[in-house]
Amino acid sequence: MTDSVNTRELILGILMEVTKEGSYSHLVIRSVLDKYQYLEKKERAFITRVSEGTIQYMIELDYIINRFSKVKVNKMKPVIRNILRMSVYQLKYMDSVPDSAVCNEAVKLAKRKGFGSLSGFVNGVLRNISRNLSSITYPDGQKDQIQYLSVHYSMPEWIVKQWINDYGMERTVSVLQAFLQEAPVTIRTNLLKITPEALEMRLKEEGVTTEKIVCADMPELNYAFMISGFDHLNALESFREGLFYVQDVSSMMVAETVDPVKDSYIMDVCAAPGGKSVHLAEKLGGTGMVEARDLTDYKTDLIRQNIARHQLSNMRAVQMDATVLDEASIGKADVVIADLPCSGLGVMRRKTDIKYKMTLQTEQELVSLQRKMLETVCQYVKAGGTLLYSTCTMDKMENEDNVTWFLKQHPQFELVKMQQIFPQKTYGDGFFLAKLQKKA
Numbered sequence: 304m305t306d307s308v309n310t311r312e313l314i315l316g317i318l319m320e321v322t323k324e325g326s327y328s329h330l331v332i333r334s335v336l337d338k339y340q341y342l343e344k345k346e347r348a349f350i351t352r353v354s355e356g357t358i359q360y361m362i363e364l365d366y367i368i369n370r371f372s373k374v375k376v377n378k379m380k381p382v383i384r385n386i387l388r389m390s391v392y393q394l395k396y397m398d399s400v401p402d403s404a405v406c407n408e409a410v411k412l413a414k415r416k417g418f419g420s421l422s423g424f425v426n427g428v429l430r431n432i433s434r435n436l437s438s439i440t441y442p443d444g445q446k447d448q449i450q451y452l453s454v455h456y457s458m459p460e461w462i463v464k465q466w467i468n469d470y471g472m473e474r475t476v477s478v479l480q481a482f483l484q485e486a487p488v489t490i491r492t493n494l495l496k497i498t499p500e501a502l503e504m505r506l507k508e509e510g511v512t513t514e515k516i517v518c519a520d521m522p523e524l525n526y527a528f529m530i531s532g533f534d535h536l537n538a539l540e541s542f543r544e545g546l547f548y549v550q551d552v553s554s555m556m557v558a559e560t561v562d563p564v565k566d567s568y569i570m571d572v573c574a575a576p577g578g579k580s581v582h583l584a585e586k587l588g589g590t591g592m593v594e595a596r597d598l599t600d601y602k603t604d605l606i607r608q609n610i611a612r613h614q615l616s617n618m619r620a621v622q623m624d625a626t627v628l629d630e631a632s633i634g635k636a637d638v639v640i641a642d643l644p645c646s647g648l649g650v651m652r653r654k655t656d657i658k659y660k661m662t663l664q665t666e667q668e669l670v671s672l673q674r675k676m677l678e679t680v681c682q683y684v685k686a687g688g689t690l691l692y693s694t695c696t697m698d699k700m701e702n703e704d705n706v707t708w709f710l711k712q713h714p715q716f717e718l719v720k721m722q723q724i725f726p727q728k729t730y731g732d733g734f735f736l737a738k739l740q741k742k743a
């Protein structure tokens with residue numbers, strides 16, 4: 304590595320921004336990697352791994368630090384707390400970095416950041432942890448299951464409690480395990496431009512490793528691949544040409560479930576950046592129209608960029624607030640897609656810090672927003688048309704409970720299909736979808 308101290312300083316900067324300023328980790332990491340594009344691939348991988356890993360395992364790391372430090376984590380200076388966290392992550396989860404190097408680099412970083420007087424403390428805590436790492440006692444699962452699972456899988460207790468309540472212990476444990484796996488990059492072939500076989504060849508020529516998605520529950524997805532071995536998507540000509548779209552396999556199930564007939568008029572009321580709309584427009588094969596709406600200029604611009612990249616003539620972007628009734632759209636749509644803002648607890652492998660930012664109160668507020676939006680946008684569905692409600696979360700209150708509530712309020716709709724997708728070890732985020740049909 305060219306300058307390991309600098310690399311660690313960048314990681315500390317990322318952690319400070321995420322924990323102190325409340326910024327989203329995936330955005331902060333991406334912007335640092337964009338800014339320091341000249342770094343070697345190995346260094347970029349180190350920054351990503353240590354930043355994401357530290358955030359991913361923060362509850363466990365804090366638990367370990369608290370067992371070896373008289374000053375508890377929440378009383379420490381933020382810089383020191385984050386230096387300890389990223390160092391304990393390397394001690395526990397990265398064999399490639401020798402323990403002595405981890406401790407030395409942490410001490411240097413503390414000094415460099417103006418905390419020379421605390422460098423002895425940092426050194427003492429880390430060396431103590433490194434000596435005793437294999438004999439740490441964790442919370443007793445027999446006495447307090449929730450605390451045990453929370454520390455073991457670094458998941459806030461309120462979320463663990465909620466999932467046990469919603470789905471039972473066995474499912475909760477498998478979901479917690481899945482969230483600690485790395486999320487693969489999955490792509491969907493743009494079938495209007497290329498066949499899956501030809502795309503696979505193109506990607507191989509560009510040095511990308513591809514693997515077919517083989518999933519018994521989703522046999523429809525024979526156009527999807529997992530890809531790896533590339534640095535920047537934008538550096539791939541096949542990406543710039545719009546030959547594929549990066550999308551999680553669970554999200555692909557929206558267009559599959561709608562399975563639109565040619566010439567349909569589809570309204571996607573919360574559409575940015577446009578993944579599901581683009582998929583639907585492609586399925587319409589140049590016929591019909593997908594109107595992709597979102598709240599802000601910035602978001603509708605993202606949709607426009609996707610329309611341009613995929614050269615779709617049957618899709619348009621419109622700026623519109625989904626909570627406000629658009630009289631002109633009443634009874635106009637064959638299909639309304641309501642992929643609504645949600646707690647996002649199903650995508651924690653990609654957005655590692657969501658679990659610390661979300662609270663039960665915010666989730667309850669989201670439920671109210673979702674109901675208001677459903678109440679509004681269901682009016683756009685034609686008689687005989689379809690309303691597709693989806694979220695990327697797993698909590699019943701945002702999913703099944705909302706559907707039950709909706710059907711009670713709107714007896715003119717009936718449930719065709721409802722599916723809770725749990726995150727899977729290999730691919731697929733946590734996702735929910737419900738297909739409702741308006742009676743003719």
Ligand SMILES: C[S@@+](CC[C@H](N)C(=O)[O-])C[C@H]1O[C@@H](n2cnc3c(N)ncnc32)[C@H](O)[C@@H]1O
Nearest residue numbers: 573574575576577578579597598624625642644
């Ligand atoms: C789950 S994301 C949609 C993802 C998108 N369907 C896709 O597959 O690419 C939810 C979207 O709702 C948008 N949103 C939030 N409040 C909104 C509102 N009042 N009206 C319209 N869109 C809104 C957000 O900007 C965000 O883009």
